[in-house]
Amino acid sequence: MEINIVLExxxxxxxxxxxxxFNHFYRxxxxxxxxxLYDKDASEDIVQEVFISLWENxxxxEIKSSLKAYLYAMVRNKCLNYLKSIKITDDINLIDLNSILVWEEDFEMISEEEKRILYTQILKIIETFPESMQEIFKLKFVENYKYIxxxxxLDISVNTVKTQLKRAKQKINQAIPLLLSLFSPLL
Incomplete structure (x- = not known):
């Protein structure tokens, strides 16, 4: 169904x-x-709130991009507001990095094979990090360790952990547009 018809x-x-x-996007x-959130029940509650808001409003x-992008942006904003309400802050945007690494909205126009290639290239970028940065990055995003x-x-300060993760995020963010440009002729 065309987006304008769906919106109408x-x-x-x-x-x-x-x-x-609802059935198409909920899961x-x-x-x-x-x-x-790393909390399935809270995640389900947030998504239900998004759909209630969609119905009520x-x-x-007014959707300027796509319905999917609109809904996912609502989820992201509600999640960040929820985290703020329980006093969890993300000063260096590591929550955003984690969501970027797993969210495929920016990559919805490329094939599964291209996504695998992109993921492999991101892993190669991570392998170029200094050894200590790699270890910190993997502990955070692979093993879900907390900063502390x-x-x-690693017997280092929490500030060192945050700094290393911030630098890792910057390196990945610099590389993603270049990697996506490899697929742009296919879009």
Whole structure:
């Protein structure tokens, strides 16, 4: 169904279209929310709030990109607000990095094979990091250690952990547009 038709049907509160949108996006949105919250129940609650908001505010919706991007942005914002409400801050945007590494919205136009190639290239970038940065990065994003746990394990300060992760994020963020450009002729 074309996006304009879907949006018009949502504005008219067409329950069938709403249910189709819900069924199509719900699971992916819960997984996405869980990358921020690491709490399945809270993630499901956030996504349900998004769909309630979509229904209640359907007449006022203005989507400039895609419905998927709009819904995922709502999930991201609600997750960040939830984290803020429970006093969790992300001063160096590591939550965003984790969500970027697992969220495929920016990559929805490339094939699964191209996604595997992109992921492999990101891993190669990580392999170019200094050994200590690699270890910190893997402890955080592969083994889900907390800053304090990484600091204790490696006998370094929490600030060193944050600094190394910030530098790793910058290196990855610099490389992603270049890597995506490899696929742009295919888009």
């Amino acid at each position: 049907e949502l504005r008219n509160q067409n329950k069938s279209v709403y249910n189709n949108v 992916g949105m819960v997984l996405y929310a869980n990358n921020f 359907s007449g006022d919706i 746990e990484i600091a204790e394990k």
